[in-house]
Amino acid sequence: MSSKDWIEKDYYAALGVDKSASSDDIKKSYRKLARESHPDHNPGDTGAEERFKTVSEAYAVLGDEKKRREYDEMRSLFGSGAFRRNARGAGQPGGAPFDVSDLFGGGGGGGDTRFGGGGFTDLFSTIFSGGGAGGAARPRGPARGRDVEAEVALDFSDAVRGVTLPLTLRAPGVCDTCHGNGTKPGTQPVACPVCHGAGVTTRNQGSFSFSEPCRNCQGVGTVVEEKCPECHGTGGVTKTRTLNVRFPAGVADGQRIRLAGRGEPGERGGPAGDLFVHVKVRPDDLFGRTGDDLTLNVPITYAEAVLGTDLRVPTLDGTVTLRVPPGTPAGRVLRARGKGVVRRDGRAGDLLVTLDVVVPAAVSDEARAALETFAAQTPPAAREHLEARVRRFG
Numbered sequence: 001m002s003s004k005d006w007i008e009k010d011y012y013a014a015l016g017v018d019k020s021a022s023s024d025d026i027k028k029s030y031r032k033l034a035r036e037s038h039p040d041h042n043p044g045d046t047g048a049e050e051r052f053k054t055v056s057e058a059y060a061v062l063g064d065e066k067k068r069r070e071y072d073e074m075r076s077l078f079g080s081g082a083f084r085r086n087a088r089g090a091g092q093p094g095g096a097p098f099d100v101s102d103l104f105g106g107g108g109g110g111g112d113t114r115f116g117g118g119g120f121t122d123l124f125s126t127i128f129s130g131g132g133a134g135g136a137a138r139p140r141g142p143a144r145g146r147d148v149e150a151e152v153a154l155d156f157s158d159a160v161r162g163v164t165l166p167l168t169l170r171a172p173g174v175c176d177t178c179h180g181n182g183t184k185p186g187t188q189p190v191a192c193p194v195c196h197g198a199g200v201t202t203r204n205q206g207s208f209s210f211s212e213p214c215r216n217c218q219g220v221g222t223v224v225e226e227k228c229p230e231c232h233g234t235g236g237v238t239k240t241r242t243l244n245v246r247f248p249a250g251v252a253d254g255q256r257i258r259l260a261g262r263g264e265p266g267e268r269g270g271p272a273g274d275l276f277v278h279v280k281v282r283p284d285d286l287f288g289r290t291g292d293d294l295t296l297n298v299p300i301t302y303a304e305a306v307l308g309t310d311l312r313v314p315t316l317d318g319t320v321t322l323r324v325p326p327g328t329p330a331g332r333v334l335r336a337r338g339k340g341v342v343r344r345d346g347r348a349g350d351l352l353v354t355l356d357v358v359v360p361a362a363v364s365d366e367a368r369a370a371l372e373t374f375a376a377q378t379p380p381a382a383r384e385h386l387e388a389r390v391r392r393f394g
């Protein structure tokens, strides 16, 4: 746990509570979420395991009055949740992308912009020991829904031209039948008979005693006697929704598209989170891409390079004829203007054709004889500048 974690992570959102939530509400919400995401209820589901860790980490701070006060103080200094999102480069409306490390760039004298370095920790120690720097915690209104991340693989030509695809999202949600408490409608969870509602059990070993989450109730403190038929007592269900996502022409591999307000719904009418779609572009077997330009390698013979030729090559949606002038060197790049990626503003990149002069591995007797005649007629290659250096070594 570091200062960086505290600034970047919205523990209130992780627990789905307001910043002004009482410690009872926090505890209640933690128990519910811990139960939903508990690895025992979700065997093999790494997503659930991650959520369980997130929830536990959040509760370790918010469930402790002293830590919670320090956390609030730090986040009120640095703009709370908006900061976290901006720090990842996705600005909120009206908020410029902002990198946490900018705060410390050059300011520390040593120019150390890294996190976890002494400069960062020292700065916060100073702020806190100074006292009175924090300011009162402000209620934020209903909790904003979580951001959702998804990944989509696009075909090369779809990415170049733009495409609209349905995107199916599966996300954990609260069971509508039991509203998340896991009990059959009309019944209530009862205090766990093993830990008597504490959620932890204590074991003595020699002079030490160990506390651990109660195995009977998974640390929740209550057990469900009559399980909800919909969610089988977990209180959570996987909800599926489908969105049509428009990928603009020219979207590139590794790009991230933000769909504001298409993430998880907020709790109790709070604003929805954002959906971030990470784009993977499948490579094409012919074309490559550099920005808005498409690239293509075309093999030509030595004779074509020397004598010149017209080449008919494919573009993404047709063909184009390119003139190879006589005496074209190997590796020359020819440009077919406007045959690259067409952007929304109508401007287009080019198709860049790289000429590969291919050398045959074997030739016919006639070709060999012709080539020998050719060689006898050709001045030697210009290697004097190399030979001068070679002579120096005897």
Ligand SMILES: [Zn+2]
Pocket (backbone or CB within 6 Å): 192, 193, 194, 195, 196, 197, 198, 199, 200, 214, 215, 216, 217, 218, 219, 220, 221, 222
């Ligand atoms: Zn228990």
Ligand SMILES: [Zn+2]
Pocket (backbone or CB within 6 Å): 175, 176, 177, 178, 179, 180, 182, 183, 228, 229, 230, 231, 232, 233, 234, 235, 236
């Ligand atoms: Zn249920």
